[in-house]
Amino acid sequence: MDLSFNQLSGRIPDSIGSLSSLSHMDLSFNQLSGRIPDSIGSLSSLSHMDLSFNQLSGRIPDSIGSLSSLSSMDLLWNQLSGRIPDSIGNLSSLSHMDLSSNQLSGNIPTSLGQLSNLYSLVLSYNQLRGDVSEIHFTKLYNLTYLELSGNTLITWNVSRHWIPPFxxxxxxxxxxxxxxxxxxxxxxxxxxxxxxxxxxxxxxxxxxxxxxxxxxxxxxxxxxxxxxxxxxxxxxxxxxxxxxxxxxxxxxxxxxxxxxxxxxxxxxxxxxxxxxxxxxxxxxxxxxxxxxxxxxxxxxxxxxxxxxxx
Structure with a gap:
């Protein structure tokens, strides 16, 4: 399903969760608003999700951690707020995640360190805070692209002798x-x-x-x-x-x-x-x-x- 670059407005309907066989969803570059529905966690076959460049607000739902097949997630350039859910650490197939240019706050969850297939991680231009330490990168063996820019309250707190796995x-x-x-x-x-x-x-x-x-x-x-x-x-x-x-x-x-x-x-x-x-x-x-x-x-x-x- 590719509905990108249209003039769609309003909310993403809860009924989207019934598309259990959907593997690719691109709703980017529209005027969608409101919250990402919890029902999105029912898309068990989804491997690619792009909701970028909309006006989505509210929290990223915890149910997103149920997307066990998800390999690529783009939520950049929205108005999402609140914490990045710990459940993101369950996305064992994830190789690319871009949550940049939102209003996300709080600490970066340490569960991210479990995403051993993650290749690209972009969290720039949010309001994230707190320590970034070795535990955030424990199993990120494949990480090649890392962008945390514009988060002025992040403190890099790793040992002077730390050897990253990537x-x-x-x-x-x-x-x-x-x-x-x-x-x-x-x-x-x-x-x-x-x-x-x-x-x-x-x-x-x-x-x-x-x-x-x-x-x-x-x-x-x-x-x-x-x-x-x-x-x-x-x-x-x-x-x-x-x-x-x-x-x-x-x-x-x-x-x-x-x-x-x-x-x-x-x-x-x-x-x-x-x-x-x-x-x-x-x-x-x-x-x-x-x-x-x-x-x-x-x-x-x-x-x-x-x-x-x-």
Whole structure:
């Protein structure tokens, strides 16, 4: 059943629970309102559920934990509130869950740590709070995509010696204000990262030496709105970078010569609102012609125009 991108309004009827053989339900991009009915837990054959981009409100029903065949659940961009039910930990077949851009509150249930098939977890831009600890990830062996951004009351509370059971390619913890002050030590185990966003995370620490070991695959790196200066961060092993954001990072240094090695791949660069100084190295000549150099307050002294434009 695919009724997406229509102008459906009103409530999802309770009678939807009688469709016991339904395996695919897509009601996204409509104007549906009201609560998700408890009867949805009767859809025992449902493997794909997409209710995103509606105006659904109220709590996610506990009965959702009865959807034993569910592998993909999208509830993003609604007005859902209250806690994420503990029963979600019963969804043993779940590989993708996106609950972002709602008004969900309370702690993230530790039962999520039992979802051993979970590949993608997106809880960003809610009002979630409390500790995120090792128990939330106990059996998440297949987790590759993790996004918790915009939950300003979440505190990352794991042991300094924690070794996660997963290898992430995508990690977004931006605006998780209680992430710092130190650079998350467990990140050194994530050697397959392609996208890393730790912007606005209250980090007050220089980039550690082990960062070289995880940066070789990075295509996107955002460390902006933290205090990682005063030295220019040593990311010279990040030779696949296409997007680099280092604005408002308290850098008080020159751009190092090794920056030429990564600049040829860059499509987007933001070094604004720092106190970078000194001679402008010959990086512009190596920069991809499609790159956008964002508006800066960088001050360069004794610049040679030939150097600037190659």
């Amino acid at each position: 290898q992430l390619k995508y990690l977004d913890l931006s605006s998780c204000w209680n992430m710092g002050p130190q650079f998350p030590n467990w990140l050194q185990t994530q050697t397959h990262l392609e996208r890393l966003d730790l912007s606005n995370s209250s980090i007050r620490d220089s980039i550690p030496e082990w960062f070289h070991n995880i940066s070789s695959h990075l295509q996107y790196l955002d460390l902006s709105d933290n205090q990682i200066g005063p030295e220019f961060p040593n990311i010279q092993t990040s030779t696949h970078l296409e997007y680099l954001f280092l604005s408002y990072t308290s850098i008080r240094d020159t751009i190092p010569e090794w920056f030429q090695n990564i600049s040829s791949h860059l499509l987007y660069l933001d070094l604004s609102d720092n106190q970078i100084h000194g001679n402008l190295p010959r990086i512009i000549a190596n920069i991809n012609t499609g790159m956008q150099l964002l508006d800066n307050t960088i001050t360069f002294y004794s610049c040679n125009i030939r150097d600037m434009f190659g």
